[in-house]
Amino acid sequence: MIxxxxxxxxxxxxxxxxxxxxxxxxxGTPLYLLDEDYIRRQCxxxxxxxxxxxxxxxxxLYASKANAFRRMYQIMTEEDMxxxxxxxxxxxxxxxxxxxxxxxxxxxxxxTDGDIAYAMDCGVGCFVADNREELLAIEAECARRxxxxxxxxxLSPGIDPHTYEAVATGKxxxxxxxxxxxxxAEELVLFALELPHVDLAGFHCxxxxxxxxxxxxxxxxxxxxxxxxxxxxxxxFKTAQLDLGGGYGVAYTEADPHLDVEEKVAEVxxxxxxxxxxxxxxxxxxxxxxxxxxxxxxxxxxxxxGAVKRITGYKNxxxxxxxxxxxxxxxxxxxxxxxYLANKMDEVQDFAADVVGRCCESGDILQPDxxxxxxxxxxxxxxxxxxxxxxxxxxSNYNRxxxxxxxxxxxxxxxxxxxxxxxxxxxxNDM
Ligand SMILES: *Cc1c(COP(=O)(O)O)cnc(C)c1O
Numbered sequence: 001m002i003x004x005x006x007x008x009x010x011x012x013x014x015x016x017x018x019x020x021x022x023x024x025x026x027x028g029t030p031l032y033l034l035d036e037d038y039i040r041r042q043c044x045x046x047x048x049x050x051x052x053x054x055x056x057x058x059x060x061l062y063a064s065k066a067n068a069f070r071r072m073y074q075i076m077t078e079e080d081m082x083x084x085x086x087x088x089x090x091x092x093x094x095x096x097x098x099x100x101x102x103x104x105x106x107x108x109x110x111x112t113d114g115d116i117a118y119a120m121d122c123g124v125g126c127f128v129a130d131n132r133e134e135l136l137a138i139e140a141e142c143a144r145r146x147x148x149x150x151x152x153x154x155l156s157p158g159i160d161p162h163t164y165e166a167v168a169t170g171k172x173x174x175x176x177x178x179x180x181x182x183x184x185a186e187e188l189v190l191f192a193l194e195l196p197h198v199d200l201a202g203f204h205c206x207x208x209x210x211x212x213x214x215x216x217x218x219x220x221x222x223x224x225x226x227x228x229x230x231x232x233x234x235x236x237f238k239t240a241q242l243d244l245g246g247g248y249g250v251a252y253t254e255a256d257p258h259l260d261v262e263e264k265v266a267e268v269x270x271x272x273x274x275x276x277x278x279x280x281x282x283x284x285x286x287x288x289x290x291x292x293x294x295x296x297x298x299x300x301x302x303x304x305x306g307a308v309k310r311i312t313g314y315k316n317x318x319x320x321x322x323x324x325x326x327x328x329x330x331x332x333x334x335x336x337x338x339x340y341l342a343n344k345m346d347e348v349q350d351f352a353a354d355v356v357g358r359c360c361e362s363g364d365i366l367q368p369d370x371x372x373x374x375x376x377x378x379x380x381x382x383x384x385x386x387x388x389x390x391x392x393x394x395x396s397n398y399n400r401x402x403x404x405x406x407x408x409x410x411x412x413x414x415x416x417x418x419x420x421x422x423x424x425x426x427x428x429n430d431m
Contacts (some may be wrong), residue, residue: 001336002251002385003297005035011346013383015300016409023414024381027407029304030322032392034067034417036075036410038298039388040315042077042261046290049262053269054286061105063246063291064090065387067299069406071417073097079348084246084289086279088118095122105152105204105243105289109176116141126150128204128243128381130177134408135192142197152243153178153192155185157223159207159216171225177205180227189231200237202284203228206245211255217244217264218271225272239284244268247287250296252386253336261293292389292430299388301327302342305380306358316353318372320382323357324364325401327384327391331363339370342381355382359399392418400426 001007007014012021016035024031046060064072073094076083082103085091095101102125108115109130116137119127129135129151142149154177178185192200221244222405226241228239251258269286276283303320310316325355330337339355351374357364366384395403404422407414 002254002256004037005297006065006385008345011344013342013345013381015413018409018414020300020302020383021381023407024302024342027300027405027412027416028420029381030320030326030404031302032326032404032406032418033300034295034388034406034408035300036296036408037297039072039075040079042290042294042298043081045077045261046265046288046294047079047081049265050286050288053260053266054272054283057285057286059285060242061287061289062294063289064094065393066291067295067391067393068093069418070097071406071408072295073099078285082287084291085119085124088115089126091119091122101125105287107154107204109154111137113137113141117322120145120147120149126152126201128152128154129192130154132188132191135188135195135198139195139197148197148199150199150201151192151199152202153185153188154204154206155180155224155227157205157207157220159220159223170325180223185227186231189237190235191218193237194236202239202241202243204243204245207247209247210249211247211261212249215267215271216247217268220244221268221272222275223280225275225281228284229281232281238282241287242272242284243287243289246291246293248290248293250293250386250389252296253338255336256343259293261290294389296386296389299386299391301384301387301391303382304340305376305382305385308353308376308378318353318370318376318382319358320357320366321357322401323359323360323366323402324361325359325362325398326355326364326395326404327387328394328396329390330365330367331361332394334401337367337387338385339367339372340383340385341372341376342383344373344375344380347375347431348371351376355384356400377419397421397426402426 005016062086086108101123104117105126106124107128156177156179158172158181172179220397266426309320324331354368355366360382405420406418408417
């Protein structure tokens with residue numbers, strides 16, 4: 001199976017050691033499940049690999065846009081993980097969960113004046129500034145408060161990570177960051193160094209997401225370090241921190257490779273050390289920002305099958321009680337997923353159908369051409385695997401559908417971490 005937290009017992013799909021058919025009955029569908037033990041394990045794997053290969057100052061930061069709610073930030077506190085945040089809403093959620101925001105890095109390509117002030121109110125440790133306007137706004141807010149703010153600059157190293165266009169972020173013509181190649185990055189560094197309330201700690205890059213390319217991170221690191229060495233040699237500026245972003249790919253189907261995090265971190269560390277030696281600079285404190293690779297395989301979504309439509313000579317549809325509202329990724333990026341009929345795992349899977357949602361959109365497809373048992377019928381439980389990243393965090397209320405709850409699986413027990421939205425919740429702000 002695509003992840004080691006999946007198994008089959010008596011023809012039924014088990015996840016994190018628990019029966020998904022029973023969980024679907026107990027909590028209702030659609031239902032997000034999250035394997036808490038898997039999330040904690042991934043945090044520990046990243047942390048151990050960082051300590052081992054980059055040394056004590058290095059740290060992994062959980063990119064919380066992958067899946068953000070209070071319990072997640074508590075788990076990150078308990079696992080002693082740094083975090084990335086990208087909006088005041090994420091900052092509020094982390095703050096209200098008791099997360100110490102001095103360990104947070106604030107990203108985003110257009111932070112408003114209000115965002116900047118709110119992040120400072122909440123004590124966000126480091127801002128990752130994307131552009132000149134943002135640097136000026138940070139400087140102005142600090143001047144007003146009489147404080148200083150630690151800042152990284154987001155640079156674009158000019159690398160094509162060969163992932164989907166929509167999630168490639170490190171190319172020269174990207175909307176994110178400042179290009180090194182055009183000389184604009186160097187100009188902005190010199191500008192930042194003149195700002196009295198901005199502490200320029202270093203640089204950040206993020207080449208993309210769902211990246212499997214052999215040497216993408218090493219290439220990005222080399223380009224960033226060459227820039228860092230250039231700054232040191234020509235302007236005497238010493239870089240304290242280098243953040244190499246997130247993006248490691250995860251296996252959604254049998255066709256995807258499995259990345260070994262420890263091995264990947266070791267490869268990047270080897271390239272970083274070698275390059276620093278070649279350039280004659282001290283190794284900066286290295287950070288990375290995994291999101292997907294921490295939470296994706298910790299997730300599963302359960303649905304109940306409604307209609308089964310057999311259009312003779314054309315195709316078949318299996319409709320479920322959720323869809324693009326709780327998982328818009330196929331509609332957005334044509335993302336592949338593995339689906340199972342959780343209560344019919346032992347039957348021959350010789351029936352091909354598109355698994356579709358209940359929204360009034362032809363594009364509301366969870367996954368096309370899924371093979372399953374021909375006995376599929378109303379009431380069956382359908383599981384979509386690897387939905388822990390960018391599902392709940394991208395969910396909407398289109399068609400006035402309430403968002404599903406998140407149930408955490410921990411040490412063989414389950415508990416609700418986010419409750420199911422009610423109809424009242426839907427009308428909460430309606431005057
Ligand atoms: C989205 C994002 C990440 C996380 O990417 P994953 O593919 O989920 O690992 C990290 N850093 C930045 C700046 C991001 O925008």
